[in-house]
Amino acid sequence: MQVPATFAYERADSVPHAIALLERYGPDARIVAGGHSLIPMMKLRLAQPEALIDINGLAGELGRIAVEGEGEGEGEGEVLAIGALVRHAELLDSTAATDLFPIFRDAEQVIADPIVRNRGTVGGSLCQADPSEDLAAVFAALRATAVIQGPGGVRAVPIREFHRGPYETAVEPNELLIQLRVPVRPGTGSAYEKVERRVGDWPVAAAGAVLTVEDGVITSAGIGLTAVGAEGFHAPEAEELLTGRPPGAEAFAEAGRVAAEHCEPHADQRGPADYKRHLAAELTRRALTTAAGRI
Helix, strand or coil, X not given: CCCCCCCEEEECCCHHHHHHHHHHHHHHEEEECCCCCHHHHHHCCCCCCCEEEECHHHHHHHCCEEEECCCCCCCCCCEEEEECCCEHHXXXXXXXXXXXXXXXXXXXXXXXXXXXXXXXXXXXXXXXXXXXXXXXXXXXXXXXXXXXXXXXXXXXXXXXXXXXXXXXXXXXXXXXXXXXXXECCCCEEEEEEEEECCCCCCEEEEXXXXXXXXXXXXXXXXXXXXXXXXXXXXXXXXXXXXXXXXXXXXXXXXXXHHHHHCCCCCCECCECHHHHHHHHHHHHHHHHHHHHHCC
């Protein structure tokens, strides 16, 4: 029988209250929202938090998806703001998000199953920091910014610096991820490609692509990779190769090869390293091709 160790339970009624509770209980406290990663680990006693701080009542503060115009964020143009408590199903159903960035629709349709998507949250997925996390690659490709709040106030961290290693993020024990901010640029297309052993599984490999094209030339390229050992879930060498070039099959195939060369996949039950490297190249090429066609 799987039974968690004893823990305290507190329900936060605001973001400042949640932060105060994190400070009270210290580094052994955990935030719970969807709970689809944390609760199974607790049942197996792989995680034994001293306290769970439930933030499900904070949807009014953290469950919003909206396009915010220039001037609403210091130094920003228009951005898509996604609250950390947004459920996967809500992101999938949001035309504000998926019309601007079809990569969200692509990815959310292949994350887990409807039960998980109905409860699991965007912020929880990112904070779990699993090396095979789909949304980590998506937000890395989009060059999003993570907004984190703690006792000292609010700070912004580029998502490419958010993940510091497997199951480790830039969020300190007394802090809370509250929002993701994605820059909106005209002339942009995006896509996500994934290979999985069965529907809803973690990816064997997956790639996300975001392209901005002006006057027939790629002015910005974002490539996110997951499950293949890409540092920071992105492929900067391949992005640099594409910038300044016209979009096309040759450029996309070359970018895929470069992205794969800089991965460090590990053999496991999902496949050998060489197969994963091949997938990294091919899925990058496919995602770039689809993204270009959506501009």
